[in-house]
Amino acid sequence: MGHVFNSSQDSIPIHDPFIRYVPPIRADDTPQPDNKVNFRKTKFVKITRGKIFGKIKFQYNYKPLKDDEIRLIELEKPSEDNKIRCKIHVKPLKEVRGKYEALSYHWGTKQGEIATNTIYVDDAISKFDDLVLQVIGKSKPKEFEVHDNLYNALTYLRSDKEPVILWIDAICINQRSDPLGKEEKEKQVARMADIYNSAYRVIVWLGPPEPKTDLAFKFIKRIVVLREFDKLLEDGNYSDEWVAFTDLMRYPWFSRRWVVQEIALARKATLICGKSDVSWNDFADAVALFVTTLDRIKTFFSDPAALLDVEALGAIQLVLWISNLIRKSENGDIQEHLVCLETLVCSLLFFTTGTAHDAIYSLLSLARDTSQKYFPDRSPPLERPKFNLKVDYSRHAIEVFMEFTRSCIETSRSLDIICRHWAPNVDGAPFPSWISKIADSSFGEPEDALQGRRNGDSFVGAPYRDSQKIYNASRGTITASDDFYFGPHEPIPLSPTMSSPTKEKASEYSLPIDGPFSGILNVKGFQIATIYNVSGRILRGMIDHTWLCHGGWDRSRRSRVPDKLWRTLVADRGPNGSNPTGWYRRACAQCLTDVAITDINGDFNVSYVQPSDQKPRSDILAQFLQMVRRIVYNRKFFLANPWLTNQLEPLYGLGPGRAEKEDIICILAGCTVPVILRKHMNEKNEIYYEMIGEAFVYGKMDGEAMAGLDHETVRTRFDWFTLR
Structure with a gap:
């Protein structure tokens, strides 16, 4: 039993749960040394009221933390009345490293929703006065309201043998909206990386037990036994297990952005659902094997489209990203951060x-x-x-x-x-x-x-x-410090090469907001074309035959597919931005002549999925269709008049679903792809532009618009565009 003395007048032993605390055994644990942490000289801070999030009843009040302190809860063993009770301690983080577990969970509610589950929070007895107040009945456990998912987590995480020491954001951070709460939240959020990396383990709470979840957890432990893995892929009796595993990856916890940090920085992590658990490493390996053998696993699903866009599953994205974010030592220390903020966001x-x-x-x-x-x-x-x-x-x-x-x-x-x-x-x-x-x-x-x-x-x-840029429309130009700036400026006259703006007002266009930037970005560039014809949006992957013809396809002759068409369909690139492979043209030709993919009207269904009861078509066609689908979905084809008089052919390409006639196509300094802008004029007859989106313009993606022009000529051609 440890002792904590706050001053010379204290003369009784005070319970200190951290002295010999060893977290409960969970998945992937190995025996840990019995390290003692001496808190004899540590002072506790008494806490009496609090709030967790939104419009919630608060009867527990937080006192300010010092810069080096965090709060931890001591979750008590179940009592006869089964009420959830815990004590809150305040400790310097450096003194409790490896002596607590951090909870990662899905709040499961909308911001501001009222919590209705009551737990009882007691002040940790850290000095003689606290003990006296408790003995004489002046200090009683305080009610603390929590949401359903956290209440369930606390219920299942309690141990019959000993208290459990946890860090939980909703309880350990003052979430009140008053100035003190906001200040603490900002400071603690900035320290969350340290908090999660300092934890003995991160507990991932997925929810109460469910039959499918138990089945999935047991199946994960079989997936990672590689000598059995092929059997699981070949034996049709495991279809229920594969479906359960896929359903597990759809759990709400995997959709939270904060979990990326919580898992990436964890020294170890365990997924828990009810009383079942599995280590994060086993889960991650199972997901990786799932992705690697996806084509074989699809046969276990009655709907062939069930896993069509499986890359959108948060669980898969999380596993794929975690291994690429940070380089760690064997004991979990961070050695190197690998990815920039822009890429992460x-x-x-x-x-x-x-x-x-x-x-x-x-x-x-x-x-x-x-x-x-x-x-x-x-x-x-x-x-x-x-x-x-x-x-x-x-x-x-x-x-x-x-x-x-x-x-x-x-x-x-x-x-x-x-x-x-x-x-x-x-x-x-x-x-x-x-x-x-x-x-x-x-x-x-x-x-x-x-x-x-x-x-x-x-x-x-x-x-x-x-990584290397996919395109180079601006021919390697970079945005110099004098090529852009934020904020309003005097209107700039149009150059002779730029078409006049429309006089219609943008009734649906949102005006700039107040603030240091006023919502205005000024950039340099030049116009290359004006759109004069657009298709409808390519909904559900169906391409109207008219726009195949605009790309040069002659269905009646079944001639060779023109480069302009097939290269536009795949944006002239292969997977991961590589150059397109030569067989794309052949695959395109076969798709355009296959009556199951291109109907009698000549409309091309790039979302075609072969029924499971039919003889498999070529995997090559499936790969090509997937690539086209990734490019054209919800976009529009367009034809545009080039402003250069020496170019007679209209420009052909793909733009965002919001593109319209009279929109202009521009090359901006420092932007690797062409962009579509829409001109507006305000009440003062000042011109500004709305950014509609990026575009693929066949023959203009790799600096062709600047071919034959030296650097100085290019710079003199640039005009200012005010974007709002």
Whole structure:
């Protein structure tokens, strides 16, 4: 039994649960040394009231934490009345490393929803006065309301043998909306990387027990036994197990953006559902094997389209990303951060955030180019961080988004960020058109991702590890410091090469918001064409035969497929941005002449999925159709008049679903793909532009628009575009 004395007048032993605390045995555990932590000189802070999140009843009050302190709860053993009881302790984090478990779970509610489950929180007895108050009945456990999923977690995580020491964000961080609560939340959020990495283990709570979950957990332990794996793929009797495993990957926990940090920084992690558990390593290996053998696993599903867009599953994205984010030592210490913030924000789109700010804040500790990147117990490398964003929930989310965008442009010297779809929706807030929403990404909002593909993939791709750009429309030009700026300026006259704006007002266009940037981004570039004809949106992957003909296809002659058509269908690239393989043309020709894929009217169904009871078609066709689907979904074909008089052929390509006639196609300095802009004129007859989106323009993706022009000539051709 340990003793804690707060002053010379204290003379009785006080229970200290950390002295010999060893977390309960869970999946993937090995015996741990019985390390003692001496807290004799540690002071506890008494806490009497509190709040967890939103409009909730609070009877427990938080007192401020010191900069080096965190709160931990001591979850007591079940009592006869089965009420959940716990004590809250305040400790310097460095003194409790490895002596607690951190809980990762899905809140399961909307922000502001009232919690209705009561637990009882007692002050940790840290000094003589606390004990006296408890003995005479003046200090009683306080009611603390929690949401359903957390209540279930606490119920199942209790141990009959000893108390369990946990860090839980909803209880251990003051979530109140008053100034003290906001200040503490910002400080503690900035420390969450340290908190999770310092935990003995991260417990992933998936929910109460369910028959399918138990089946999936048992099956995972068989999947990772490689000598049995082929049998599981060949024996049709395991169809229920494969379905259960797939259903497990759809659990809400896998959709949270914060879990990326919580798992990436964990020294070890265990998934728990009811009383069943499985180690994170086993789960991750099972998911990786699932992805590798997906084509064989599909045969266990009665619906052949059930796993058509399986990459949208948060569980798969999480497993694929975790191994690429951070390099660790064998004992879990962080050695190197591998990915930049722009890549993280623009790639981890399948994960939700309770607060729009967290689309960025939740990733600061993981990125290699932020001041908050986490290195335990040592100083980070002596390098200048490119992003100096600070956690500040008092700022408007749109303002945070604009600062992030500005930092991306300044650090990468590229405008590609304005083409990437990364920003969560902010209710009631107007967006600058140069900040693109997640809703326009491949699978839309995270909560809609499981419904299947919504849009084509971004042409600019993600800047993963500074990889080579996919296209080079601006011919290697970079955004110099004088090629862009934020904020209003005097209207700039149109150059003779630019077409006149429409006089119609943008009644549906959101005006710029207030703030340091005023929602205005000024960039340099030049116009290459004006759209004069657009198709309808390519819904459910059905391409109207008219636009195949515009691409040069003559179905009556079944001639060779023109380069303009098949290269546009795949955006002139193969998987991962590589050059397209030669057999794409042959695959395209076969698809256009296959009556099951291209109907009697000549309309091309790129979403064709072969019924499971038919003889399999070529895997080559399936790969080609998948590539086309990733490009054309919900986009529009267009024809555009080039502004250069020496080019007679109209430009042919693909643009966003919002593209319309009279929109202009431009090359912007530092942007690797052409963009479509829409001109507007305000009440003062000042011209500004709305960013409609990125475009694929056949024959203009690799600097052809600047062919034969030297650097100085290119620069003099550039005009200013004011984007709002």
